[in-house]
Amino acid sequence: MAMYSRLPGSVALITLQNPPVNALSAAVRQGIVDTVQRALKDPKVTSVVICGQNGKFCGGADIREFAGPMLGPPLVPMIHAIEAVDKPVAAAIEGVALGGGLELALGCHYRIAHSKALLGLPEVTLGLLPGAGGSQRLPRLIGLTAALDLITTGRHISAAEALKLGILDQVTDNNVVDQAVEFVRRVAGQPLDSRRLSTLPCPCPPDVDSLLDKAMVKVRQRSRGALAPVACVQALMAAASLPYTQGMEKERDLLTTLFNSGQARALQYAFFSQRVVGKWSLPSGASWDNSAARTISKAAVIGLGTMGRGIVVALALTGISVVAVETQEKQLAEASQAVPAMLQREAGRRSLATPPGVISFSSNLQDVSEVELVIEAVFEDMSLKLQVFRHLTSVCRPGTLLCSNTSGLDIDQLAAVTQSPGLVVGMHFFAPAHVMKLLEVVYGPRSSPEAVATAMQLGKRMGKVSVAVGNCPGFVGNRMLKPYLEQANFLLEEGATPQQVDEALEEFGFPMGVFRMSDLSGLDVGWRIRKEAGLTGPGVESTRTRQGRRYSPLPDQVCEAGRLGQKTGRGWYQYDGPGGRVARSDPWVHIFLEAYRAEHGLVARSIAPEEILERCLYALINEGFNILQDAMAAGPEDIDAIYVFGYGWPRHHGGPMFHAGQVGLGRILERLQHHHHNHPDVPHLKPSTLLRRLVAVGSPPVQTWREFINKERVHSQL
Numbered sequence: 001m002a003m004y005s006r007l008p009g010s011v012a013l014i015t016l017q018n019p020p021v022n023a024l025s026a027a028v029r030q031g032i033v034d035t036v037q038r039a040l041k042d043p044k045v046t047s048v049v050i051c052g053q054n055g056k057f058c059g060g061a062d063i064r065e066f067a068g069p070m071l072g073p074p075l076v077p078m079i080h081a082i083e084a085v086d087k088p089v090a091a092a093i094e095g096v097a098l099g100g101g102l103e104l105a106l107g108c109h110y111r112i113a114h115s116k117a118l119l120g121l122p123e124v125t126l127g128l129l130p131g132a133g134g135s136q137r138l139p140r141l142i143g144l145t146a147a148l149d150l151i152t153t154g155r156h157i158s159a160a161e162a163l164k165l166g167i168l169d170q171v172t173d174n175n176v177v178d179q180a181v182e183f184v185r186r187v188a189g190q191p192l193d194s195r196r197l198s199t200l201p202c203p204c205p206p207d208v209d210s211l212l213d214k215a216m217v218k219v220r221q222r223s224r225g226a227l228a229p230v231a232c233v234q235a236l237m238a239a240a241s242l243p244y245t246q247g248m249e250k251e252r253d254l255l256t257t258l259f260n261s262g263q264a265r266a267l268q269y270a271f272f273s274q275r276v277v278g279k280w281s282l283p284s285g286a287s288w289d290n291s292a293a294r295t296i297s298k299a300a301v302i303g304l305g306t307m308g309r310g311i312v313v314a315l316a317l318t319g320i321s322v323v324a325v326e327t328q329e330k331q332l333a334e335a336s337q338a339v340p341a342m343l344q345r346e347a348g349r350r351s352l353a354t355p356p357g358v359i360s361f362s363s364n365l366q367d368v369s370e371v372e373l374v375i376e377a378v379f380e381d382m383s384l385k386l387q388v389f390r391h392l393t394s395v396c397r398p399g400t401l402l403c404s405n406t407s408g409l410d411i412d413q414l415a416a417v418t419q420s421p422g423l424v425v426g427m428h429f430f431a432p433a434h435v436m437k438l439l440e441v442v443y444g445p446r447s448s449p450e451a452v453a454t455a456m457q458l459g460k461r462m463g464k465v466s467v468a469v470g471n472c473p474g475f476v477g478n479r480m481l482k483p484y485l486e487q488a489n490f491l492l493e494e495g496a497t498p499q500q501v502d503e504a505l506e507e508f509g510f511p512m513g514v515f516r517m518s519d520l521s522g523l524d525v526g527w528r529i530r531k532e533a534g535l536t537g538p539g540v541e542s543t544r545t546r547q548g549r550r551y552s553p554l555p556d557q558v559c560e561a562g563r564l565g566q567k568t569g570r571g572w573y574q575y576d577g578p579g580g581r582v583a584r585s586d587p588w589v590h591i592f593l594e595a596y597r598a599e600h601g602l603v604a605r606s607i608a609p610e611e612i613l614e615r616c617l618y619a620l621i622n623e624g625f626n627i628l629q630d631a632m633a634a635g636p637e638d639i640d641a642i643y644v645f646g647y648g649w650p651r652h653h654g655g656p657m658f659h660a661g662q663v664g665l666g667r668i669l670e671r672l673q674h675h676h677h678n679h680p681d682v683p684h685l686k687p688s689t690l691l692r693r694l695v696a697v698g699s700p701p702v703q704t705w706r707e708f709i710n711k712e713r714v715h716s717q718l
């Protein structure tokens with residue numbers, strides 16, 4: 001809705017009313033059309049101000065409406081009608097003016113914003129383009145170069161930057177509506193022609209073609225396979241070369257194509273998943289709205305390797321005082337040099353003048369006695385972690401939360417050696433911990449709702465997407481990674497090369513294929529885990545069956561050859577020396593694979609990219625269904641958020657579980673059955689019961705699975 005009021009001095013005030021962000025729903029659009037008409041007809045009104053209720057101008061089109069038929073007045077003619085009004089209209093921008101919200105403001109003749117407001121055209125992140133004239137008006141206002149940057153990245157900008165770019169006419173620290181009212185009173189009666197952006201030419205640099213070509217190359221590189229960034233550049237090409245009306249036709253055509261693409265649905269699903277996971281719930285009934293979180297101001301991090309250092313920086317950036325403990329003197333000395341530099345760099349990147357938190361370094365575990373929360377980030381070794389937890393529980397004051405950054409070890413086993421098992425949770429960060437957005441918060445059977453709520457809230461304060469997951473080997477992300485890696489190795493045995501596997505995955509949209517990623521992370525990580533699990537090492541026979549199932553010793557043999565990935569300059573690829581970044585095909589690997597196949601009597605066959613994708617992705621998805629079935633994740637959104645924010649799953653494919661729905665659950669089931677039939681010794685290819693149940697009830701949409709699973713559980717079907 002929109003409220004109309006007449007202010008003294010002949011100004012009409014139109015207030016958008018649709019909490020929480022005043023999205024442009026059908027009712028709001030109708031309200032704007034009606035109130036603008038009223039202001040136009042009222043002879044006593046000489047100027048108009050449009051603002052939003054509750055300190056937010058407008059968060060854009062109502063994304064929830066995109067799933068249904070379009071009702072109510074369309075946005076494009078509504079904004080044209082505002083631009084055509086012959087009385088000055090100003091947008092008074094507080095909070096946010098995003099997407100359709102900014103497009104509405106661009107249809108106004110003037111824009112006044114509060115200094116804390118954020119502006120942007122983030123449609124590209126939802127698989128769309130600014131489709132209410134934004135792709136044509138913004139470049140006419142600020143020039144093609146700046147518009148390309150804003151529209152293809154979708155980034156939010158501050159009021160100060162918007163003023164500099166020429167989007168805003170005035171920025172204020174005071175009441176923005178008062179300022180806008182004063183502004184329009186001042187300009188009432190002045191000519192408006194030059195304020196109608198649709199009538200202006202688009203300022204372009206002389207090398208416009210090369211600018212647009214470069215922009216196209218850049219967006220294609222940045223998000224391989226994504227349609228929206230390409231369409232954004234095409235819309236801006238139209239703005240640069242065509243009259244406004246034809247540019248608008250192009251905008252509409254491109255938008256229609258995007259709207260009907262699976263990618264837009266995937267990206268909009270990803271937007272809502274990110275919000276759904278914040279509303280966490282545990283099988284015990286504890287949830288975000290019935291569990292109180294503690295506010296942490298003092299924390300400690302134990303272990304200052306790569307992960308520990310990143311965690312210290314992430315906490316300090318949030319304003320938390322951190323005691324950073326490392327018992328090895330050499331490592332401590334290195335960390336006390338490196339961490340302040342990392343902190344300074346990251347604060348600069350986030351435009352913070354000074355990092356808010358204070359860090360003190362220590363080699364003494366006793367120094368954590370006064371903190372409210374400890375994050376253990378020592379080497380991934382259970383006996384070492386148990387030793388640290390035993391020590392912590394005796395040193396820390398009662399009530400201190402004890403968290404582990406383990407990437408897959410048993411949280412309950414750690415909790416068992418403490419005096420308060422309820423205060424133990426996992427906080428699984430992803431490297432680099434101060435940059436990566438994902439945090440898995442792992443609850444054990446004894447973790448208290450308060451401990452989970454505190455870890456979830458702390459993650460949010462650090463700017464992370466926190467996802468609550470159950471305590472099982474590998475938790476959610478790494479548990480699903482296992483069958484994915486396993487299939488990649490089997491494909492090499494059967495005839496594929498690391499490049500072929502990586503290319504298929506990168507073509508799908510992963511920033512890095514599985515072998516390039518393994519080289520980056522270090523091949524010794526998995527090797528150590530396999531040794532601990534008794535799968536490889538001295539005394540283990542070198543067969544292709546271990547512990548009753550198919551096993552590929554390929555990655556172990558690569559490690560045994562001293563090839564540990566980028567850090568040794570050799571892995572599945574070769575690099576320009578230890579620490580090198582550019583992966584090149586290595587003849588050694590090809591000779592090694594041929595010799596391996598010959599030794600095991602395997603005949604290499606040609607493997608199509610479609611099979612590579614099916615084998616790797618469907619095995620991973622199948623494990624996702626097992627995780628849902630075991631209640632280790634509350635819903636498909638949790639798994640999808642983990643994969644998008646932590647594992648490079650292309651956002652325009654929504655996440656593995658959403659992707660399964662898009663491919664068709666029946667198809668996934670049929671292909672898993674086919675591959676399991678061919679490889680009966682690979683249990684990960686055996687279709688999960690949940691997948692079978694979903695197919696049996698007609699493959700309902702992903703948004704309904706959570707409810708379905710809960711019902712099935714009640715009726716003991718899972």
Ligand SMILES: CCCCCCCCCCCCC[C@H](O)CC(=O)SCCNC(=O)CCNC(=O)[C@H](O)C(C)(C)COP(=O)(O)OP(=O)(O)OC[C@H]1O[C@@H](n2cnc3c(N)ncnc32)[C@H](O)[C@@H]1OP(=O)(O)O
Nearest residue numbers: 023059060061062063064099100122130131132256259275
């Ligand atoms: C068939 C072919 C037809 C082709 C033609 C079709 C014609 C259609 C014409 C379309 C024209 C295009 C118009 C325009 O160009 C498109 C858009 O505007 S798309 C929307 C762009 N806006 C955004 O991307 C902003 C999204 N929101 C945010 O980034 C954040 O929410 C925020 C505004 C910065 C606020 O952040 P927070 O304060 O942290 O709050 P939350 O994020 O938690 O949000 C609170 C609550 O609000 C819900 N919400 C937020 N924005 C929207 C929205 N735009 N629409 C609907 N709902 C929104 C959010 O989900 C939260 O709700 P909850 O999930 O908690 O219930």
